[in-house]
Amino acid sequence: MNLLVVGATGTLGRQVVRRALDEGHQVRCLVRSPRKAAFLKEWGAELVQGDLTAPETLKPALEGVTAVIDAATSRATDSLTIKQVDWDGKVSLIQAAATAGVERFIFFSILDAQNFPNVPLMEIKRCTELFLAESGLNYTILRPCGFMQGLIGQYAIPILDKQAVWITGESSPIAYMDTQDVAKFAVRALEVPETVNKSFPVVGTRAWGAYEIIRLCERLSGKEAKIARLPLNLLRAVRQILRFFQWGWNVSDRLAFTEVLANGKPLDAPMDEVYEVLGLNPKETTTLEAYLQDYFSRIMKKLKEIEFEKDKAKKKKKTPFKTQ
Known part of the structure; x- marks a missing residue:
């Protein structure tokens, strides 16, 4: 295609x-900055600004595209x-x-978006699902709920x-999934007629609590x-304060997502x-255990190599006194 x-x-x-x-x-990528997306071109994709x-x-x-x-x-x-x-932006697309x-049109929504009308991103995802379903396009909606990649910076x-x-x-608890697996589901959906005009959850092997x-x-x-525990009421107060400033709207809307994470339902x-x-x-x-095991194995190996190089550099700096 x-x-x-x-x-x-x-990510x-x-x-x-x-x-x-x-x-x-044949892959074409819509990008705002071709310079920042140069790695995609190196992989073999076409870039369109x-x-x-x-x-x-x-x-x-x-132009000439058969699937999105x-x-x-x-x-x-x-x-x-x-x-x-x-x-x-999504309506225009x-x-x-x-x-x-x-x-074919593959859209990534969020799992259980319909249950959180007061969370801006969730409500927008729900509305986009409805708009897509009424567009006349042959669509498939995939609903992940969290990516393992985000856990590296968080934990x-x-x-x-x-x-x-x-x-x-x-x-x-959240059923995180590796983005490589999510991508596999999306590309596979293009080739399976049974996915047309349907929605599917795309979640990991089990839900994990913090x-x-x-x-x-x-x-x-x-x-x-x-x-360090951050009281939910404090986050709610910060969100309300940020709504008073235009520069804070986006952060405020993102903070609303804490309501999803704090409702207690997996x-x-x-x-x-x-x-x-x-x-x-x-x-x-990929299981979460395997994903984090791989990450820590690589990072711990790298840290050991760095420490080894530091020790070697210190030894080189020490010049022994020569005795006559």
């Missing part, structure tokens, strides 16, 4: 590009708001894809650096975590039917 990947430089998007190229698809918030750039990007995988989302640090990217006669690095790991009490992840990281790193779903429909083997899905 001639495939357009949107959000191709992101998930780049894995979609890699997987699609490996599967033999454009932006979801600039609808006039979408038509050229969609949309992995884009706003970031808390972006100058653009969630509404501008995840709603206005869906409309442009329909006009261009795109045959692993602070523990290794002896910094505080911030948690909000008993947060909801304390479970911390204990796992401690065991794998051999280091003790410094846990973010998880049965996957048996998904594996069956897509013809994938559940035993090939």
Whole structure:
């Protein structure tokens, strides 16, 4: 297929590009900065400069495209708001894809988005699902709930650096999935007719709570975590304050997601039917234990190499006195 990947430089998007190229698809990437996306070109993808918030750039990007995988989302640090990217931008993309006669459209939503109407990103995802379903496109909606890659900065690095790991009490267990596996599901969905006009959860082998992840990281790193608890009421107050300032809107909307994590209900779903429909083997899905084991094995090896080089450099600096 001639495939357009949107959000191709992101944590998930780049894995979609890699997987699609490996599967033999012709891949084009819509990117805001070709310079920052140069690595995608090196992999073999075509780069087209454009932006979801600039609808006039979408038509050229969609020329000759038979399928779209949309992995884009706003970031808390972006100058653009969630509404501008995840709603206005997605509406423009869906409309442009329909006009261009795109045959397949894969959209990444979030698991249980319909249960959180007061959380901006969740409500926008729900509305986008409805808009896509009514667009006339042959769509597939995939609903992940958390990526293992995000756990490195949240848990692993602070523990290794002896910094505080911030948690909000008993947060909801989440069935994290490796983005490489999520990408595998997305690319596979393009080839399976049974996925057309349907929605599927895409979650990991089991849900993990914050304390479970911390204990796992401690065991794998051999280091003790410094846990700092952040009261949920404090986060709610900060969010309300940020809403008074335009520059704080995006961060405020992201902080609203803590309501999802603090409701106590696991973010998880049965996957048996998904594996069956897509013809994938559940035993090939990366477990959280295996993912963190691989990370800590590599990082601990690297740290040992650095310490070895430091010791060697110190020894070279020590010049023994020569005796007459």
